[in-house]
Every structure is written in structure tokens, then in C-alpha cells.
Amino acid sequence: MEVKKRILLVEDDEAVGYLLSEYLRMKGFELSWAKQGKEALVKLDQSNYDLAILDVMMPEMDGFTLAEKMNEDYSNLPFIFLTAKSLKVDVLKGFYLGAVDYLKKPIDEEELVIRIENLLSRLDNTASKKVEVDAYTIGKYHFNSLNQELVVDDQKINLTVKESELLKYLVDKKNQLCPHKDILIKIWGKNDYFNKKSLNVFITRLRKFLERDSRIKIENVHSKGYILRFEP
Incomplete structure (x- = not known):
């Protein structure tokens, strides 16, 4: 069964938001609708999305400010602007902030769907060209994510599925x-308090596994995340 693409729509206009969310659902997308920027940030913290559609003129936090915050914390999420702000300076600002498209209201719903499908297809094609790596060298260690093995000084450490997935994730983003x-x-499928506690435990385990090479560090960035650092 084909997995539905997940879209976050950020739109404060009730009529426009309802129309677009219902139409996109009808066209096979999984749609989450936030009515202002702060609500969108909460949703982004709770789930992953394939694409965000942002209005610009919203109370409390406008779409440009939201895009700036997304660039800081959700930089891998592509987004488009769909807005009535059509001056050249606004369009240029939208693309400067990293938008992959800038669409002007009102827009035909069928045209919007075609643009979304073409955009997601291009992103999928780009992702499919990336080569999946299973074997890594991390300082003194040899790590095979497929076999869930970490080898150092001819000693083999068998990793659990989650230990291997977590180490691979950190190494890929070293x-x-x-x-x-x-x-x-x-890796856990959900961002909540209990899974975060579990993540901390797994990080402690990986640190112990990797302690034979002092060049390798898993740094804790307070309230943000982790960085795997190792020198060649």
C-alpha cells in the first residue's frame, strides 16, 4: 500500500484552510492544518511532514517568521508559500528564506495539487539517488549497520536493532x-517524554561502546540534541 504524503498547511483563514485541507485529503494526501504559526511549530515538534504550505499574513507570527524558525530547527522540511502578498519584494523574500515555490492567492486547487505532486516527485527522485551505506569506519572502530556489528581491536560488539539504527543515524550526520x-x-516513531528518556539510555550505551577511542565523542547540546564528533 502506498504511503500517503504528509502535508502541513498553515493558514489562518477558516474558509481557505477548510477548503484546501478537504481538497488535499480528497486527492490522497495526509493533511494537518495549523491556524497560526505557534500551532504549526507544535505540530512540527510532534510529527514529520513531507511538505509545508505557509500563508504569510497571520496573527502573532507571520509566515516569514515561521519560515525562519523552520530553517533553524526543521531545515530538511521543504516549504512553499501560498499567500495574497504578491509584491516582488515579498516573492524575493520568500525565495530568500528557502521556499521551493511561491504561489499567489487565489489559486486553482487542481493547479496546486499538480505543483505539489511535481515537487514531491522531484524530491523523491533526488532522495532515491543517494547511495545507502552499510559499512563505516569510525576512528578505531568498524561498524556494519546491516549486521548490527561494531568491531574494535578484533573484538566484536553485537548491537541491538535500536542501537544500530541510532549509531547509523549519528554517523550519517557526523x-x-x-x-x-x-x-x-x-527511530522511535514518536517524540514524547518516555521515548526521550529511552534515547538518553541508548546514548549512554553507545558512549560506553565507543570509549576505546578518545577521539570519538557524542556531545549533548542542552535542550537540542546530540552531535557525534570524531577526528580522522
């Missing part, structure tokens, strides 16, 4: 901040 939320949703 020297980059891995937010708690991204790790939890990717």
Missing part, C-alpha cells in the same frame, strides 16, 4: 546537530 525530535520520530 559533526552535525541531530535534534532530539528528529531522532525520536525517525
Whole structure:
């Protein structure tokens, strides 16, 4: 069964939001509707999405400010603007903030769906070209994620599924901040208090496994996430 693409719609206008959310659901998307920017940030912290559609003119937090916050904490999420702000300066600002498209209201619903499908198809094609790596060298260690094995000084450490998944995630993003939320949703399937406690336990285990090479560190960035650092 094909997995539905998940879209976050951020739109404060009740009529527009209802119409678009119902139409996109009818077209096979899984749709979550936030009516203002702060609500959108809560939803982003709770779930993963394939695409966000942002209005610009909203109370409390406008779409441009929301996009700036998304660039800080959810930089892998593509987003488009769908707004009545159509001046050239607004369009340029939208693309400067990283929007993959800037659409002007009113827009035909069928055109919107075609644009979304084409965009998601391009993103899928780009992702499919990435080569999946199973074997890694981490300092003195050799790590095979497929076999769930970590080898150092001819000693083999058998990892659990989650230990292997977590280490692979950190290695793939070495020297980059891995937010708690991204790790939890990717590996545990849900970002909540109990899973975060479980993540802390697994990080402690990995640190112990990797302690034979002092060049390798799993740093805790307070209230944000973890960084796996190792020097060549």
C-alpha cells in the first residue's frame, strides 16, 4: 500500500484552510492544518511532514517568521508559500528564506495539487539517488549497520536493532546537530517524554561502546540534541 504524503498547511483563514485541507485529503494526501504559526511549530515538534504550505499574513507570527524558525530547527522540511502578498519584494523574500515555490492567492486547487505532486516527485527522485551505506569506519572502530556489528581491536560488539539504527543515524550526520525530535520520530516513531528518556539510555550505551577511542565523542547540546564528533 502506498504511503500517503504528509502535508502541513498553515493558514489562518477558516474558509481557505477548510477548503484546501478537504481538497488535499480528497486527492490522497495526509493533511494537518495549523491556524497560526505557534500551532504549526507544535505540530512540527510532534510529527514529520513531507511538505509545508505557509500563508504569510497571520496573527502573532507571520509566515516569514515561521519560515525562519523552520530553517533553524526543521531545515530538511521543504516549504512553499501560498499567500495574497504578491509584491516582488515579498516573492524575493520568500525565495530568500528557502521556499521551493511561491504561489499567489487565489489559486486553482487542481493547479496546486499538480505543483505539489511535481515537487514531491522531484524530491523523491533526488532522495532515491543517494547511495545507502552499510559499512563505516569510525576512528578505531568498524561498524556494519546491516549486521548490527561494531568491531574494535578484533573484538566484536553485537548491537541491538535500536542501537544500530541510532549509531547509523549519528554517523550519517557526523559533526552535525541531530535534534532530539528528529531522532525520536525517525527511530522511535514518536517524540514524547518516555521515548526521550529511552534515547538518553541508548546514548549512554553507545558512549560506553565507543570509549576505546578518545577521539570519538557524542556531545549533548542542552535542550537540542546530540552531535557525534570524531577526528580522522
